[in-house]
Every structure is written in structure tokens, then in C-alpha cells.
Amino acid sequence: MNPQISNLVIMLAMMQVSRRLDMEDPNIIFYVRVAYGSSVAVAWIIYQIARSRILQKNDLTTLKYVAPANAMSGETEGKLQVTTVRDYDLKELDSAVKSIYTGLAMMGFMHFYMKYTNPLLMQSISPVKTALEHNEVRIHLFGKPATGDLKRPFKAPSMFGGFGAPPAAKTDKKSIEEAERAGTGGVKAE
Amino acid sequence: MSILEPFLKLSNYANKLNEKYAAMPIGELRALTLAERIRFYNWTFEIWALALLAAVYGAYVIGTRLNSRRATQLFDSLTDGFQKLAFAKVGFSTKAGEKKQYVAEQNNTWYTTFATGRSSIESITARAHMTARYNPLTLLMERVVGLFFPSLFEKDLGEFLEVSIVPNGIYVTSPNADLPKEDAVTAILSRFKFIASIVNKSVMTKARETNYFLSLTHTSESEKLPVEYVFMSESNQLNGFFEHYAGPEFKDLLAKCSRFLSFVSFTDLPEEKPITDKLWNLKQKPRCVIHCEFVTGTKDLNLLNQLIAEIVKIFDAVTQDYAQNPTKAFLTNDMLKKASNLRSQELQKIVKVMKQVERELAQEKKQDVEREKRRQMRSKLSGQEQDKIDQKMREKRERRMRNRQKVRM
Numbered sequence: 001m002n003p004q005i006s007n008l009v010i011m012l013a014m015m016q017v018s019r020r021l022d023m024e025d026p027n028i029i030f031y032v033r034v035a036y037g038s039s040v041a042v043a044w045i046i047y048q049i050a051r052s053r054i055l056q057k058n059d060l061t062t063l064k065y066v067a068p069a070n071a072m073s074g075e076t077e078g079k080l081q082v083t084t085v086r087d088y089d090l091k092e093l094d095s096a097v098k099s100i101y102t103g104l105a106m107m108g109f110m111h112f113y114m115k116y117t118n119p120l121l122m123q124s125i126s127p128v129k130t131a132l133e134h135n136e137v138r139i140h141l142f143g144k145p146a147t148g149d150l151k152r153p154f155k156a157p158s159m160f161g162g163f164g165a166p167p168a169a170k171t172d173k174k175s176i177e178e179a180e181r182a183g184t185g186g187v188k189a190e
Numbered sequence: 191m192s193i194l195e196p197f198l199k200l201s202n203y204a205n206k207l208n209e210k211y212a213a214m215p216i217g218e219l220r221a222l223t224l225a226e227r228i229r230f231y232n233w234t235f236e237i238w239a240l241a242l243l244a245a246v247y248g249a250y251v252i253g254t255r256l257n258s259r260r261a262t263q264l265f266d267s268l269t270d271g272f273q274k275l276a277f278a279k280v281g282f283s284t285k286a287g288e289k290k291q292y293v294a295e296q297n298n299t300w301y302t303t304f305a306t307g308r309s310s311i312e313s314i315t316a317r318a319h320m321t322a323r324y325n326p327l328t329l330l331m332e333r334v335v336g337l338f339f340p341s342l343f344e345k346d347l348g349e350f351l352e353v354s355i356v357p358n359g360i361y362v363t364s365p366n367a368d369l370p371k372e373d374a375v376t377a378i379l380s381r382f383k384f385i386a387s388i389v390n391k392s393v394m395t396k397a398r399e400t401n402y403f404l405s406l407t408h409t410s411e412s413e414k415l416p417v418e419y420v421f422m423s424e425s426n427q428l429n430g431f432f433e434h435y436a437g438p439e440f441k442d443l444l445a446k447c448s449r450f451l452s453f454v455s456f457t458d459l460p461e462e463k464p465i466t467d468k469l470w471n472l473k474q475k476p477r478c479v480i481h482c483e484f485v486t487g488t489k490d491l492n493l494l495n496q497l498i499a500e501i502v503k504i505f506d507a508v509t510q511d512y513a514q515n516p517t518k519a520f521l522t523n524d525m526l527k528k529a530s531n532l533r534s535q536e537l538q539k540i541v542k543v544m545k546q547v548e549r550e551l552a553q554e555k556k557q558d559v560e561r562e563k564r565r566q567m568r569s570k571l572s573g574q575e576q577d578k579i580d581q582k583m584r585e586k587r588e589r590r591m592r593n594r595q596k597v598r599m
Contacts (some may be wrong), residue, residue, distance in 0.1 A: 062394075085393075180408055181408070183402065183463065184405055185463065186463040187463050188459070
């Protein structure tokens with residue numbers, strides 16, 4: 001099943017569970033906090049183990065691709081990315097860990113400031129699930145080969161299959177050669 | 191719950207500290223002596239404020255000294271290295287005649303040193319940047335903002351050292367030898383118009399983004415390099431330039447420098463992309479750029495000096511080849527022709543963009559003039575005439591719209 005759809009299903013299921021719980025009861029609040037905290041901690045540990053494996057392998061094979069243009073920052077053409085497999089993997093993991101911190105900050109705001117407990121319960125499974133489904137974890141912890149869906153650069157996931165998916169990075173020789181000679185570097189921001 | 195509640199709480203706490211003092215009637219307060227008033231007043235808030243100021247000042251002094259100490263260590267070592275390379279002048283002289291190894295600017299964050307007066311080399315300029323250690327709060331804030339909003343964080347201004355070695359095309363066999371003719375010097379310098387670089391794999395994208403000359407190169411891995419590096423050269427033929435002039439030992443040196451070295455690049459094109467043809471011509475300067483992290487520690491500083499010495503040796507060897515035996519030179523006419531073609535293409539691209547921008551500006555100007563002309567004409571006309579013109583314009587617009595709709599149908 002598509003991970004995003006399964007996330008949605010889990011979210012709906014947890015919603016039903018939360019309706020049956022007394023969210024005013026301090027004991028239940030405590031257990032919900034423990035569940036969410038443990039889930040985040042487990043996800044963080046999974047990412048850290050994957051990180052240590054990446055550093056251990058230290059794969060310095062060069063990886064070249066043309067990242068799609070970021071319309072939000074006014075880019076019209078894709079940007080050439082020249083990196084190593086190790087740096088690419090670490091970057092992917094860093095963004096996953098960063099999303100854990102962002103989630104923690106959001107949940108902290110909603111729970112401690114707005115006094116909502118339901119979101120904590122609903123989010124108590126997804127961090128672990130997301131971590132286990134992360135491409136880097138699948139490659140470095142479960143030993144899956146980096147081919148097919150796991151071929152770097154990874155394709156951005158889409159909820160509806162190919163439809164509505166963000167543009168993929170270009171890896172063909174022609175696009176890379178064109179981007180390499182584009183002379184787009186050294187443009188200083190005003 | 192207000193978002194400003196913590197500040198309100200703090201403000202209330204500060205006010206409460208001297209509640210008794212503030213509540214004391216003015217008569218009783220007048221009756222107290224100065225010493226009694228000082229004793230009666232609660233100075234907690236003021237003490238904390240002073241402590242904070244002292245901490246800020248302390249951080250400023252410590253941060254500035256720390257930067258100065260690191261810079262002195264680096265530039266002492268570089269000066270020794272330059273002197274070993276037989277440069278006639280190293281460092282700067284002030285108006286008062288005082289000798290300075292380096293110049294510090296902007297609150298001890300930017301440092302520069304300079305060496306000149308040598309066969310084959312016009313000058314060496316070393317420029318270093320260090321973070322503002324005297325302002326730890328800003329550093330912390332930048333880190334936090336950079337973590338969540340990377341686009342707001344200026345990554346270019348981390349700590350780095352950039353050494354720029356400029357050739358002069360003059361090769362002499364002894365200090366008393368005659369200088370070559372200017373034509374010969376110009377001919378030799380024109381042969382340094384190519385891009386050949388060795389870039390550390392950890393900074394490949396960043397180096398291409400921040401340096402125009404690297405963004406024109408082709409990236410390739412090679413067994414001739416340590417695993418931490420790639421070649422970034424205009425053409426693959428130019429990759430052999432380093433091995434030809436520096437020998438296979440250069441590979442070992444590069445491997446030892448991989449901890450701090452970002453890239454070594456022989457180039458004539460600027461770091462910043464030129465936006466006009468004048469800038470393109472003005473900013474071309476053959477040189478070798480060594481870009482690395484801010485180097486500290488005796489071992490790394492020795493390695494850096496060795497690297498600079500190797501690059502100087504390369505310039506010596508290339509200049510000697512062109513001066514004495516041009517057929518022996520690594521750079522063939524074919525390679526230089528290819529490099530020249532790339533430059534012509536780039537110049538054409540810049541001229542094209544420039545012309546487009548000029549056209550757009552001229553069009554905007556023309557529209558502005560026409561608008562102003564219409565406005566002036568209207569102001570001269572009477573009310574009825576203005577209404578007539580408005581009517582005509584409206585009809586014209588409607589006619590155009592109808593015509594467009596017809597075309598679509």
C-alpha cells in the first residue's frame with residue numbers, strides 16, 4: 001500500500017481510538033505523552049543507526065543530477081547537483097531528522113500551549129512508520145539494493161501514483177552535460 | 191493565553207522587586223539619607239542588567255582575541271612559507287614605516303596578507319574570513335534560523351581561507367638576468383587562459399554555485415586523484431595538467447590536505463559571473479585559487495605551505511616551458527583553442543542577455559515617455575475635448591476586444 005494512504009488510514013483509526021479515550025484523565029494524558037515520546041525517540045534512534053552505517057560505508061562515488069526548479073524561490077531552470085552517495089544519503093537523513101524536530105515543536109505547541117492531546121495520540125505511530133519506510137533506512141538498515149524505487153536520486157512520493165507527483169530529478173547524460181556547461185554559478189545575491 | 195504572557199510575567203516580577211520602594215510616600219523617602227535609600231532599594235534587576243552587559247563585553251573581548259590569535263598563527267606560518275619561496279616583499283608597510291604581516295578588517299573577521307616580487311609570480315594574496323566570535327548571540331541565532339530556514343542563512347560567509355596566486359609570465363634564471371620583452375611576457379600570460387581544477391568531493395555543488403569559473407567545467411573522477419577529489423576542468427585533456435607539472439607526489443599531498451582543502455583551480459575567469467561584456471574583459475585574470483577551510487595547527491599549516499609551494503613550482507615550470515622550450519609545454523594549441531571557443535560562446539551569451547535587458551529598458555522608457563506625452567496633452571485640453579478623447583479610446587478598446595473574440599471564434 002502507498003505509505004501516504006496507509007498513514008491516512010492509521011490517522012483515521014487513531015482518531016476513532018482517541019474518541020473512546022477520556023483525554024481529560026491525567027493518567028491517560030501521561031500514557032499518551034509516553035507513547036508519543038517513545039515513538040519519536042525510536043524514530044530518531046533508527047535514523048541515527050542509519051547515519052552511522054552511512055558514515056561507516058563512506059561511499060564517495062560521485063552522483064550527478066539536475067534537481068527540478070524550485071518555483072517557490074523563482075527558479076526557472078533546474079540546478080545541477082554534484083555530490084557523493086554519502087553526502088546525498090546524509091542530506092536525506094538530515095531532512096528526515098529535521099522533520100522530527102519540526103513535528104516535536106508543533107506537537108509541543110499544540111499540547112502544552114493549546115492543551116490538545118488528540119494530536120499526540122494520532123501522531124504516536126507515524127514517526128516510527130515513516131522512519132522504517134524511509135529510503136535510506138531501507139537501504140542501509142534492511143540491506144535493500146539501491147535500484148528501482150531506491151535508485152538515487154529518489155523520486156518524491158505521491159499519494160496518487162504518478163499523477164500529481166512533483167517533477168523528478170533528471171539523470172540523463174544530455175541534461176547533465178547541458179547543466180554542467182550552463183555557467184550559472186557565481187551569481188551574487190543583491 | 192497571550193503570546194506575550196512570559197514578557198508580562200517578567201515585567202511584573204521586575205516591578206515587584208521594588209514595590210515597597212515605589213509605594214513609600216514621598217515624605218518618608220525624603221527623610222531617608224542617600225545611604226539609607228541605597229540600602230532600601232532592591233538592586234537585583236540592575237545587578238542582572240550589569241552582569242548581562244559585562245557578559246556581552248566579556249564575549250566581545252574573548253571573541254576578538256580568539257580570532258586575532260588564530261589569524262596570527264595562520265599568517266605567521268604563511269609569512270614563513272612566502273619567505274622560503276623567495277618573495278622580495280611579504281606583508282604590508284604602514285605610513286609610519288611599521289611592518290605588518292596582515293591587515294584585519296571588520297572587527298577582526300576579515301584578514302588579508304600579500305607577497306610580491308618573484309620570478310614567475312606577480313603576487314600571492316591570502317584572504318581569510320572568520321565568524322564573528324565576539325557576538326555569540328548572533329551566531330546562535332544564525333544557527334537556529336539556518337536550521338529551519340536554510341535560504342535565509344548566508345552560507346558563503348563561513349570560515350575560509352582563499353589564496354590567490356597570480357603569474358607574471360617572467361622567467362629569469364638568476365637575480366641578475368635581464369627581464370624578457372613585454373611581448374614575450376604577454377604571449378606567455380595568454381597561455382594561462384584555461385580552467386583546470388581539483389575539487390574536494392564534499393563541496394562540489396557549493397563550489398560550482400559560488401564560483402562562476404567552476405560552473406563552466408565538466409566533473410570527472412580519476413584514479414590519478416585521491417578518492418576524496420574530482421577533476422573539474424574545461425576539457426578532460428586538461429586534467430593531466432597537474433600530474434604533468436607536479437608529478438605523482440602531488441596526489442599524496444592532496445590526500446593529506448583533504449581534511450581542509452576545498453579546491454585548487456587554475457583559471458582566468460572571475461569568481462562572480464560578469465553581467466556585461468566590459469566586466470567580462472575587465473575581470474579576466476590568470477591565476478590559481480586555493481580555497482580551503484580556515485587552517486589551524488602546525489601540521490595542517492605545514493601542509494598548506496607545501497601546497498602553495500607546489501603551485502608556485504607549477505607556475506615556475508609552465509613559465510619556464512613557454513620561455514625556453516614551448517614545444518615541451520603540456521598545453522597544446524588545440525587545448526587553448528577549445529578554451530578560447532568556450533570563452534567566445536560565454537561572451538556571446540552575456541552580450542545576448544545584455545542586449546535583451548537593454549531592449550526591455552528602452553521599451554519601458556519609451557512607454558513612460560508616451561504616457562507622459564498623453565498626460566501633458568490631456569492637461570492642455572478643455573473638459574469636452576477630454577471627454578471626446580476618452581470616448582474615442584473606449585471605442586477603440588471595445589473594437590479591439592471584439593476583433594480578438596472574432597479571431598478566437
